[in-house]
Amino acid sequence: MFQLRCNLCLRFVLLFASCASPDEPSAIISDAEGDISALNDAPSASDSAPLADFEWAADAAMIEDAMSIKEDASDLLIIDALFPIDDAAPPIDDAAPPIDDAAPPIDDAAPPIDDAAPPIDDAAPPIDDAAPPIDDAAPPIDDAAPPIDDAALPIDDAAPPEEGNPIELLADRHFSRGFHVKDPVSGDVTGVITPGFAQGAPLWQIGQWGSATNIGDSASTTLASGAVRWEDAYGAVTVGPPGSEEADLSLYVNAYEEYGGVYRARDAAVTWPHLLGEQRISPPGNAGPGCPPLSTLSSLRFSVDARLHFDHRNIGVGYDPSRHAGHYLMYFTVQNLAVPNTPGYGDYLWFGLTLYDDRDEMPGLAVSGDDATGKLIYNIGLAPLSNASLNDNAWHTLEEDLLPHVLRALDAAWARGYLPHSQDPTDYRIGGMNLGWEIPGLNAAELQIRDISLTYTAQSAPNPGGELRYDFNVDGEREGWSAGNMDDPNHGPVEGRWILSVPGQDPMLTSPALQLEAADYSSLSVTMANDHNPAEGSRMQIFWSVASDPGFSEGRSAWINIGNGGGWATYTFDLTALPAWSGVINRVRVDPIMYGDGHSVGFDSIVFTPL
DSSP, X not given: OEXXXXXTTOEEOOOOOOOOOOOOOOEEEEEEEEEOTTGGGOOOOOSSOOXXXXXXXXXXXXXXXXXXXXXXXXXXXXXXXXXXXXXXXOOOOTTSOOOOTTSOOOOSSOOOOOTTOOOOOTTSOOOXXXXXXXXXXXXXXXXXXOOOOGGGSOOOSSOOOOTTSOEEOSSSTTOTTOEEEEOTTTOOEEEEEOOSSSSSSOSEEEEOTXXXXXXXXXXXXXXXXXXXXXXXXXXXXXXXXXXXXXXXXXXXXXXXXXXXXXXXXXXXXXXXXXXXXXXXXXXXXXXXXXXXXXXXXXXXXEEEEEEEEEEEOOOOTTOOTTTOOOEEEEEEEEEEOSSTTSTTTTOEEEEEEEEEETTOSSOOOEEEEETTTTEEEEEOOSTTTOXXXXXXXXXXXXXXXXXXXXXXXXXXXXXXXXXXXXXXXXXXXXXXXXXXXXXXXXXXXEEEEEEEEEEEEEOOOSSTTSOEEEOOOSTTOOTTOEEESSBOTTSSXXXXXXEXXXXXXXXXXXXXXXXXXXXXXXXXXXXXXXBSOOGGGOEEEEEEEETTBOSOOTTSEEEEEOOOBSEEEEEEEEGGGOTTOOSEEEEEEEEOOSBOSSOEEEEEEEEEEEO
């Protein structure tokens, strides 16, 4: 099982593709000229394809500038050992003025939670941009914490929206079912807190890593608006009815009390307090519809209303701006969830938003590597979401189409050697997310969000009703198809042909989202070559999924024997002769041979011919 660091509690269980078995053939074969003698000698593409190879790539210079400028900048404060910073980050400038030791002592009394509390002190000292980020010595979270039982996360009863409309990816957007609460140390689910606004088990989880207490052990208080608040000396969770003053979710952390008013030492044996709402988005274990492949989307719109109630920074002797801060973050995993049991399945990067950082009113793009997980962190900050910060304690709507940013994050990852097994956005989806406070400073802070949303819009069907061709004529461009159980030494097509090697069982090529009316198409032709893989395994099989059943099955398949001499040939399946070819076709899978012994197969074109 592939799993992420436990303080995000986004765990992903590998899915296994079903094995195909023979069915009656229904196909017409026509030969095509050419040979495959040079299959194994095809030129290799660079392991780091240039950004310009992707039509949606961001300007390379812009990304490189942002990466070099923000690599070790302090405005991306990544909390916990999940996000340690490169030890090579420059030290704090010794010339920076020290904090006045004569500063008055901090009042031992915990600051009140009164919403009328004064806003952040504008006179707080500015942060030196050259200050290094958080020390990576914080201890890791126990990876062995068990995931939540999927049975506790039922699918929403609501049917998904119609094709072409925005489709919501987040379940229980108003937190009305409450939360499964996880232990601050082990990550085990220890209980449930629910306001009783909606029926059904919670679809969110609460992570509270580093906290001295478990918020799930607190008694609940019902406020005049009907909102329910769980609170102890170190934090609080408030869930309010939609439309109320307290809607939808407020998270409060009192790190001053957690630390006893003293900054935690750099070699502390425990981590700083977190209070995070967490949800898995894509299968396995999803509570909503799941995210389709990024290459099939036309938009990925995020929006939320947010208001900072207060942030008592409690700056005192020993304050280090590179370490002592409070910020409210959202992170999504951009994850390879294409084909189980293939190299790279489950690999991911961190894609982040910074709603609030007490050191920077308008955080911008920050890109860095994470030594703990070996993944890329790509945080776009607040600037793309809003033209104003949350420092004024007023409501602000934060919104943006995240899809271009996510695709740029993939570009940045590939350019730096991350996600090496696939440079095809078809393989990647939004896997899961978290949101909330991470506070290594002495801050006592509360922030409220409402109407959170993450929707996608699918691309329209390509050339509906007409011929649909995939000719692989652009180097490196897979045209939305993804390879499984095959090695791709050239990282996609080269000179009009896509050459792959087959080391073992069940090779497959899976199409992008098609949304084809089956009745509009008469045939599917695959022009390919099989370079001396075992003759007994030389049989091509196609599968297709439909709108009512998104999986592949033997009942929706057809097969035909093919040659293995290395020559190019066109194999045409007569779709009109296949009774199961009906309805709306979601995707098609082409298994070029049953199994291989390391020799190559090649694809020249895949064509759907209309009636």
